[in-house]
Amino acid sequence: MAFVPNREFDIFFSYATVDDEPAIPGRLETRWVSLFRESLLKAIGRKLGRRELVREFFDRKDLASNAPLTPELQRALDQSALFIAINSPAYLHPECWCRMERQRFLSRLGQTDAERAAQRRVWIVHLDEVPRATWQSAFFPDIRGVEFFLKEPDTGAVRTLPRGENYQPFLDRVDDMAREIAGRLQELHQAASQETTAAPIELTSAQEKERPKVFLAETFGDPEGERMRLRNFLEERGCLVLPNREYEDAKYEELARRDIEASVAFVQLLSPVAWKPGGYDIKQHQMAVAAGKPLFRRRAPEVDLKTLAGTAQGEFLAGADVICAGFEDFKKHLDKALNDLLRPHGSTDAATKDIPLIRFAVRPEDRDTLAGDVISRLEEKQILYEELAVTESFAERYKSEPCHGFMILCNPAMQPPSSGQDDPLRQRISECRQIQMGLKEAAKRPALGVMYWPPPDPNWTIMLRSSALKMHRIRADRGDQFEAFLADIRGVVV
Incomplete structure (x- = not known):
């Protein structure tokens, strides 16, 4: 469920596939669009109170330039409240199919540039330097973007943020965007709520207690948006997904252990990169094992364990209970396993x-x-x-x-x-x-x-x-x- 009522998604991310290729081959954490997306959504979540309040559409399918938009993309564009474009030379290339996403979303905002600008539904992120006239003509004149690059004062060379270990300029820009977007989402939420005549259906505490709880472990990156897709899948089948709030670092182990012990199953999508300093992803797994919970851990087939040989993370990903499978196959396996787990005991x-x-x-x-x-x-x-x-x-x-x-x-x-x-x-x-x-x-x-x-x-x-x-x-x-x-x-x- 999206934060904005009557919408399926709050944010649609539009980007050229090449801009999310790993900057260092084999290192998923160097995917720029994925890093930006995760950082932005967490920042928006902090301002709204919970990360899970915001639902985004982030597609990784690469269409041919002359292919029509799929029904899934058309529905997602029509059902999204906001549109974020990752602008770059690749994004504006005439053969990039992103233009179809852009055109479909803009067509819903009005016929004139003034009408589209007044909606305040579009944000542009500049990954690289593109002439202003070029990108404004692709959208509408009265629109600005946020530059996620710096120019070398001596040479004029463009350098994409973040640079090395200095993430602060990158995070400052993310925070500025998050403040604007969170404010706009709240405005849309309030406006849509006032238009809704029926009272919203809220779960009582008793109803929430009856919902089976599943702990979906936090992990690094999630470049495919798989953790959010899995969360949506679990919620649609009636589960209460934990954690449903961001843990404080000082109380992380205490809060995580409590949620894991309250859950019927532990689910984890594994990444070749450790989540947070201190091996928090490994700690989550250790807590689940200690609590005797059924484990459902998945490693993507494209993860090369040879590159992680001799590391703690490599050993973690090669665990005996890890399922190496595609996302959809893992989801089917999990669905069947949960059917067995959640079948009322003692009844037939x-x-x-x-x-x-x-x-x-x-x-x-x-x-x-x-x-x-x-x-x-x-x-x-x-x-x-x-x-x-x-x-x-x-x-x-x-x-x-x-x-x-x-x-x-x-x-x-x-x-x-x-x-x-x-x-x-x-x-x-x-x-x-x-x-x-x-x-x-x-x-x-x-x-x-x-x-x-x-x-x-x-x-x-x-x-x-x-x-x-x-x-x-x-x-x-x-x-x-x-x-x-x-x-x-x-x-x-x-």
């Missing part, structure tokens, strides 16, 4: 009450080997399934909602034989046995399937001598063993 839909439910656990190192195949098989057999997070236990989930069976997926090559009591496979088997032994009626005891691949060394079978009731040893290529396990779970009474 009429449509699924007779369908068996299996919970399975898999080490992150083994997941690609087996999990996809098992999920496909279960879906084919119309079996409900739920994958446990690394930190979750069968016992905790069974206590809140009983199921028909458990599965443990493992790769013998990754998990050598061990006789120690701390062996993870032995622990999982022992946990299932304890659940089974706690049920007096044999018909209610869930079955256990231990599936493995590739075929193990004979010594590895020592691992399976630890036995639970109704335990099936399933080699992944043995369909008959898998079918025997499914037949067993279908006989379990829940």
